[in-house]
Amino acid sequence: MRNSILITNDDGIDSIGLKFLAEELNKIGFDIYVVAPKNQVSGSGKSHSFEVRVEKRDLQNAKKSWAIDGKPADAIAIAIRHLLKDVDIKLVVSGINIGPNMGLMDFFTSGTIGGALEGALFGYKSFAVSFAILRGIKNKEQEDLLKESAKLTSIIIKDTFDIIMEDPKLDLININFPPTRPIGIKIAKISWQTNLDVYVDSNENIFHVMGWSTDDLNSAYNGGDINSDVFFVKKGYVALTPMCIKCLPDSLTYYESYEKINNALAKSNIISV
Template identity: 30%
Template sequence: MIGRSRIRRLRPLQESTFRMRILCTNDDGIHAPGLKVVEEIARALSDDVWVVAPELDQSGVSHSLSLNDPLRLREVGPRHFAVRGTPTDCVIMGARHILGTKPPDLVLSGVNKGRNVAEDVVYSGTIAGALEGTILGLPSFALSQEFSVETRERPPWDTALKFGPDILRKVMAAGIPKDTVINVNFPSCAPEDVLGIRVTRQGKRNLGFLRIDERRDGRNNPYFWIGFERAAMMDTPAEGTDLAALRERYVSVTPLRLDRTNEAFSEALGAALK
């Protein structure tokens, strides 16, 4: 609900814990381990949990919307649905169709395998799923679990499970401003090694982190993969950022706004265009 203060507040948690309707989605796909994690986090808050996730991996699709292809909907199980589409499609399908006349009170997107910080938020389907919930006027969180080279195959999901529910409770009790999505990133360490929780700003890598890898097929024809620069892994992040928090083993909680207007530059831009 949006009040005059433009702050959305759910009913007191002790009254609404088992009435709150939660919609879960992700960008890793309906069979991703992180989707089970976010569902477990949701069930710590409510027993009315719905899952609507992409049929296939949609990592890196950002906020894309399927306009040129039909959406195929498959019921996987009770309150579990797969959509042949993007995370954005899934949130719209869940909120506007599957859940019928009783829309969700909360949207959770994740838990992504891998962090979504700095420039990642521009590309992330996980972030986009939460942003779409915010566009629909719903309190929304994006949740991501960082992994290291050593934990790539087995990310420390227990860290998200331990800290996720309490973070959600506290943020919702405080209220979320209109047009704001909460981006939560859990560090790549065991729960007992987490040093705390930090409210952060979106960081920026000082070094480029994407590259094009050229390879050859069996007929010696070139093909390409988008890859990641190892140098970006060694970048020194600025204090107060999501990057710095994760590096120092803190959970990063970043409020992201839908409005990307550079207000500080608007006056100078107006003067230049006179």
Template identity: 30%
Template structure:
């Protein structure tokens, strides 16, 4: 089985090395193509206004001067001799839960794989943001990654779907198990914009992640993570709201 690894935290991110360890339990045919620098929050963006540079670090290890979507595109169209059987994106430093998936470069890399018809899975390690800095504990992802992935390898994926996996912010031995859960939602009205002044006296603004309310619901990914479980959520690329089609069509009848 040929596996492509990517992420949005960059080619040198600790989570990517964790993902390599996880993938090595599944195959020895592993390829890596990731952004050269961190691209968190890049979503499903594609670089169009400047050239994308490709750099080779080792036999099957590459980076691109672009987004996670660029990385997957370059891997599929320019780097790999044959398409991969599986694309794994992550392990992201931080949660990709609820409607955060719309911002996530990690999830979007898997989305790009799904669009190309490749079985694709995004993986993220949730952590407490208070005073953590770079010291994120990836032990839950490292210990539970292969356990989560192995049942998915021969599970049929519907066309244009992907799977989003999140590991709870606890030590590996404290993980309670795995839950398949639907996507939850956040209250972004409680988010913040942090204002400051740079050394030259000019104002700047930094989007804050604190204060966003987690709206827990029955069987959501947010609820699973809060309970100490690994969350596994199938996502579909088709965002059409079926229930609104008929009512909107009625508006245009003459």
């Protein structure tokens, strides 16, 4: 029996990254279902829309597919709650994004990661996949590298399928491919990276907050902790970052500050210690 995968992205349902990914995953024996934004919604994170229109699409290599006028997180929620509620989805895969999603800044900004996060929060094992090329695919060589990335993604998913399904804490794997032919694969931590490129347009009243002013990955992602996703991708490796989303409540909460904050607030008698 073939396992079923739900694919979304933030580049839009007609993106070649999604097309290549669906093709390669279908080749190795997965049934593919696609629910993805109708247009590009990069930088949407895990945000939701109040109302979302859905239209049926006919995509090659997909058993069923829909385009929505919402965000990747909308797509996953609508698919799981309604469109595919009777389908035994095993994995959520978001991508392949045309552009990197590395470091904490990207983690909280990326619609690609947002789609995978939505899947993980619904209890589905998830992958986010990105090709670290800046400012879009520009030539046939880069398109071929993207297709190779899709093929390697399918192999990674096949080889790690049992591991991610069996490990209760392994909720999401974030994969970033270098913009060149990879020299290997590295398991990487997520980088503490503040890499938002804010630059002024030729019109001085316009600022670009999303997107890049350069094609140089090393310049755009200056720095990068040793053994992190940024560190390895800039050296030409595929970076795999395994994530425990259900660990976040404990890892984000700074318990050691409780007493100090309580004592500070108690001075004003606004809480009971």
